[in-house]
Amino acid sequence: MRELMYLQAINEALAEELERDEKVFLIGEGVQTGTFGTTTGLVDRFGPERIMDSPLSETAIAGVAVGASMLGYRPVADLMFADFMYVCADEIFLKAAQWRFMHGGLQTLPCVFMANIGAYRKLGNEHSQCPFSLVLRSPGLKLAAPSDPYDAKGLLKTAIRDNNPVVYFFHKGLLGMSGPVPEEDYTIPFGQAVVRREGDDVTVVAPSFMGFWAIAAAEELKDRFSVEVIDPRTLEPLDLDTILVSVRKTGHLVILDEDTERCGFAAELAMQVMEKAFDDLDAPIKRVCAANYPIPGGVMEKYVIPQPEQVMAAIEEVMA
Amino acid sequence: MKFEKEDLVKLYRNLVRTRAFDEAAVRWLAQGKLLAFYHPAQGGEAPGVGGCTFLRDDDIVYPHLRGHGLPHMIGKGISPKLYLAEHCGKATGAAGGMGGFHSVFPEKGALGAGGTIGSCFPVSVGWALAAKKNGRGQVVVCFFGDGSANRGTWHEAANMAALWKLPVVWVCENNGVAQFVPIEDAYPLEDLSNLASAFGMPAVVVDGQDVMAVAEAVTAAVERAREGKGPSFVECKTARFGPHGIGNPDKVHGKDRDPRQIEELKRRDPVALFRSRLLEQGVLTEEDAERISREAEAEVAETEAFIDQSPFPDDPGMLDRALYAE
Amino acid sequence: MATEIVIPKLGMTMEKAKVVEWSAQEGDWIEEGQAVLVIETEKVTHEVEALASGFLHILLGPGTEAAVGEAVGLLAESKEELSALQAERPAAEGAGGPSEAAASASTKPSPESAGAKPGGGSDRKIKISPAARKIARAHNLDIALIQGTGPGGRIKKEDVEKFLEQGGKPAATEAPVPSEDTWDGEVVDGKRVKASLPLAGIRGAVAEHMHRSLAVSAQLTTMGEFDATELVRLRQSLVEKEAELGVRISYTDIMVYALARALKKNPIINSSIVGDAVKLWEDIHIGVAVSLQWEEYDAGLIVVVVKHADRKSLVEISRAIKDLKTKAREGRIGLDEVTGGTFTLSNVGVFGQGYTFSTPVINQPESAILGIGGILDRPVVVEGEIVVRKIMNFNLTFDHRVINGGPAGKFLNDLGELVSNPYLLLVP
Incomplete structure (x- = not known):
């Protein structure tokens, strides 16, 4: 199969959906140029009416996505950095997430908020966050977080076709990653996790970029433990069943989460596993997350964001 | 726009109905029938009624909070029945009892009104962008107060709408006081219409107690927008006869509003002003005016009976059905 | 005023009960309705709930018998009252006991130390993972006999499986019968004791x-x-x-x-x-x-x-x-x-x-x-x-x-x- 880079897969997904459905349009700061290459070149094919370079106005960009989606369009709002969601919180968390519900299910809001997440680039507190929990605590939103080019394309196409607001987080550490991507049309259903590596001793749940390290740690420790790595792919809806099947097999669970530890996805998942599979646990669940600090700029970053050694240590600890 | 006699009667009728339902809402809140809270429209009915009565059915309005959108929805031709049943938490409400004070009636262009003041601007731009894209000639009219105009959201949204010549009309209902803070202590210039000039939008200031003046100005702005010439700004100088919300003290900067100032405002009651003008012009007779009032009261009574007979929702399954679309 | 914790009358013929175990320690804050004490009659064991909230003062320790209606502990409303009560009548021996006993049991869980647990049958203080506990229950195993190899002596699933493989018997009985000289168990009247069942x-x-x-x-x-x-x-x-x-x-x-x-x-x-x-x-x-x-x-x-x-x-x-x-x-x-x-x-x-x-x-x-x-x-x-x-x-x-x-x-x-x-x- 041909190989594409993660960013090319995103670009191709946008192009295919723009082609397929004239209600789809893209709006954001400099999307005609493309800050990360994810939207580059689309304007040549679809014109400035559908690839809309907007003023530097995240609030209005998000508001436009909400408003236009209520009238039958399928806008994709490119917010560039996920950290900028705080600037348009009202539009995303109170309007997009809640208006369908508040209106008794009368409205649909088929919009996508896409933004990059993740640290490891020394970009500091406002360009490095991975705000999964911010999204997850807003019922009404869906959350996709692809970890390879195949998923990047398939999940984005599903996101655009979904009749609900979807937050699509792509990871800046994965942009240049290459991988097989079929040429034919395909989508990846939401709420279907994938087992990246099979194992019998310990389950590691690792969304987005964290999957990279889960696999690396599994490889490193393979002579001692058989590690099963699960990528949830979408955190809402979450495929808890696949995770439970694995935990029932291994009895050990490590959760990786690049978001801040406190009240995060890892805490939520650990609780759900405890509620559903307490009797199958053979050791306390461990999580590896960003420490409870803002993400510092520069080299101090490494003391806050999850590191590969912590992943290995966590696996060893649950297997002790 | 040339108003025919029937247009004027319709405008008057909507004004009277708005006043009647607004008073009923205050009463129902006191009786515990209307849930949550209520911010009466009294004194400030004309911008909503005047700005909405002559819109097309498929034009979209973002109602202002005064009267919780009653002036706008009545002007738009939406029956207050379903809206008020909703506000009273009943299953027969427009959103099945899920929305509370959210005004929603998509068939006639009421797509919702948020609880965060100033969030009207970005969403209205989204509606206007969709209206421009679909080419059906729809116009969005966004109503907001002097308080909302202080939000930063205004600038992002106004800029984008002007830049892209979107079909949106900004109608500012300036009643001179945002909850407890007078506008002269919240904005440095006399007229909020100055907010339009930074974006090259035409703006006009009208007497917001004169429902016809409002109707004329908004209609002109809507026609301009429909022709693809972009947004414009209508500032209506209006009034608030009572406190911000029922239960709030009627104070500014911690001190009671001057009773003489309120008396002054009440002398320019928009309903009374329009009534005497129509009587003077012979458009209405006293009997006509009385009949319109009686009919409004009858509509209120019928609405109240409908609400009283309606059950409260009691189906938790509704939560899941409303949360995500298929 | 302190509230008494008394031996409840659980049946018409019940006259006395034995204190098996306190579920809390001397001085602990107890919420009303919290299970605070396990007692044993001739027929059943029973958990006694506190009738009021207060700081626990233990009057009778594990192993002692008390008549129905007799106060075996007090719940003081304040720390001051607790100190006064403690001065008046010192806490019973072993009042701070259960968790200390558990700590030593869990660091070196062996049949001997497990046998020393109050009441004999309670396994609540043994550290065991939920998965291991599930298997142990399914096979009706006494977890006191299982050697835990996890952190802090926690019994893991693997430990239970190993225990089952070895016939579900304590490792000591699997060993070849030692001669009288090497017998490190109990000897009574010159006879080696295989096991000792308490008459309790x-x-x-x-x-x-x-x-x-x-x-x-x-x-x-x-x-x-x-x-x-x-x-x-x-x-x-x-x-x-x-x-x-x-x-x-x-x-x-x-x-x-x-x-x-x-x-x-x-x-x-x-x-x-x-x-x-x-x-x-x-x-x-x-x-x-x-x-x-x-x-x-x-x-x-x-x-x-x-x-x-x-x-x-x-x-x-x-x-x-x-x-x-x-x-x-x-x-x-x-x-x-x-x-x-x-x-x-x-x-x-x-x-x-x-x-x-x-x-x-x-x-x-x-x-x-x-x-x-x-x-x-x-x-x-x-x-x-x-x-x-x-x-x-x-x-x-x-x-x-x-x-x-x-x-x-x-x-x-x-x-x-x-x-x-x-x-x-x-x-x-």
Whole structure:
């Protein structure tokens, strides 16, 4: 199969959906140029009416996505950095997430908020966050977080076709990653996790970029433990069943989460596993997350964001 | 726009109905029938009624909070029945009892009104962008107060709408006081219409107690927008006869509003002003005016009976059905 | 004002209880309704809840006995009050104990240290993972015998699996029998001790009760045979109707049903000596001896009581016995469900076909107990012919202070008639 880079897969997904459905349009700061290459070149094919370079106005960009989606369009709002969601919180968390519900299910809001997440680039507190929990605590939103080019394309196409607001987080550490991507049309259903590596001793749940390290740690420790790595792919809806099947097999669970530890996805998942599979646990669940600090700029970053050694240590600890 | 006699009667009728339902809402809140809270429209009915009565059915309005959108929805031709049943938490409400004070009636262009003041601007731009894209000639009219105009959201949204010549009309209902803070202590210039000039939008200031003046100005702005010439700004100088919300003290900067100032405002009651003008012009007779009032009261009574007979929702399954679309 | 924690009266005949374990430590804050204390009576263990909130002051430590109504602890409203109470009467020994004991047990969990736990049977302080606990429960293992290799001595799933592989027995008994010189276990009177079962809890209760029964009453056992041919046929037809009835009727069920009727006709058998009189009971509450599950060396015995057996249908009796047995085996049985009997049935036939005779010991303060054995094909002479009949042996032990041979014989005749001709059970 041909190989594409993660960013090319995103670009191709946008192009295919723009082609397929004239209600789809893209709006954001400099999307005609493309800050990360994810939207580059689309304007040549679809014109400035559908690839809309907007003023530097995240609030209005998000508001436009909400408003236009209520009238039958399928806008994709490119917010560039996920950290900028705080600037348009009202539009995303109170309007997009809640208006369908508040209106008794009368409205649909088929919009996508896409933004990059993740640290490891020394970009500091406002360009490095991975705000999964911010999204997850807003019922009404869906959350996709692809970890390879195949998923990047398939999940984005599903996101655009979904009749609900979807937050699509792509990871800046994965942009240049290459991988097989079929040429034919395909989508990846939401709420279907994938087992990246099979194992019998310990389950590691690792969304987005964290999957990279889960696999690396599994490889490193393979002579001692058989590690099963699960990528949830979408955190809402979450495929808890696949995770439970694995935990029932291994009895050990490590959760990786690049978001801040406190009240995060890892805490939520650990609780759900405890509620559903307490009797199958053979050791306390461990999580590896960003420490409870803002993400510092520069080299101090490494003391806050999850590191590969912590992943290995966590696996060893649950297997002790 | 040339108003025919029937247009004027319709405008008057909507004004009277708005006043009647607004008073009923205050009463129902006191009786515990209307849930949550209520911010009466009294004194400030004309911008909503005047700005909405002559819109097309498929034009979209973002109602202002005064009267919780009653002036706008009545002007738009939406029956207050379903809206008020909703506000009273009943299953027969427009959103099945899920929305509370959210005004929603998509068939006639009421797509919702948020609880965060100033969030009207970005969403209205989204509606206007969709209206421009679909080419059906729809116009969005966004109503907001002097308080909302202080939000930063205004600038992002106004800029984008002007830049892209979107079909949106900004109608500012300036009643001179945002909850407890007078506008002269919240904005440095006399007229909020100055907010339009930074974006090259035409703006006009009208007497917001004169429902016809409002109707004329908004209609002109809507026609301009429909022709693809972009947004414009209508500032209506209006009034608030009572406190911000029922239960709030009627104070500014911690001190009671001057009773003489309120008396002054009440002398320019928009309903009374329009009534005497129509009587003077012979458009209405006293009997006509009385009949319109009686009919409004009858509509209120019928609405109240409908609400009283309606059950409260009691189906938790509704939560899941409303949360995500298929 | 401090609130007392007293020994509750859990049943009509209960007089005292033993403090097994405090669930909290001296000085701990206790919420109203919190389980604070485990007590043990002759029949059951019971968790005592605090009736008020307060700081705990422990008066009686584990192992001590207290009368019903006696205060074993106090709940002080304030720290100051607690100090005053402690000054007045120091906390009992072991008041801070349970968690300290658990800490040492968990760092070096061995059969020895586990055996030293208060109450013997409680496993709540042993660190064990949920998955390991699930398997241990499924195999009915005593987790005190399992060596934990996880952090802090936590028993892991792997540890339980290993334990099962080794036959589910403690590692020590797997080892080759050591010579007398190397025996590091207990030696009593020159004999090596394999295990030591404390005369406490149910074992202690049975020992004390049986001995007292023989000491205080004049017991005499009469043995004989009932022709149970028709009874077997009846039972067989009831078993075939199990689906419709919803229960599988046992011989015990039918015997309880028959006994209730025979006792009604013979009130003297359904009696007790109270003070200087024999009380003939109007109520017919039939106790049924139940063997509990096997633990390492022993199986407990408990008598569950079918109240008002004379007013219950056969199906109701069957359901009641099954329900009580389940509760007893799961340790959920209430004190009132094991006391208050007026007559007891002990079916030793359940242990196997050859068990025909026994000399049952009366369950005090009742006056008689009926033992029945397995039903066997036996040659008997009927009208001069040797034929094969189904024979059930009976053994009636009665208290000769109350019951003479005549009334006992009449009772047995009445019962025998019902057993050999169970169609009479249809007649009220």
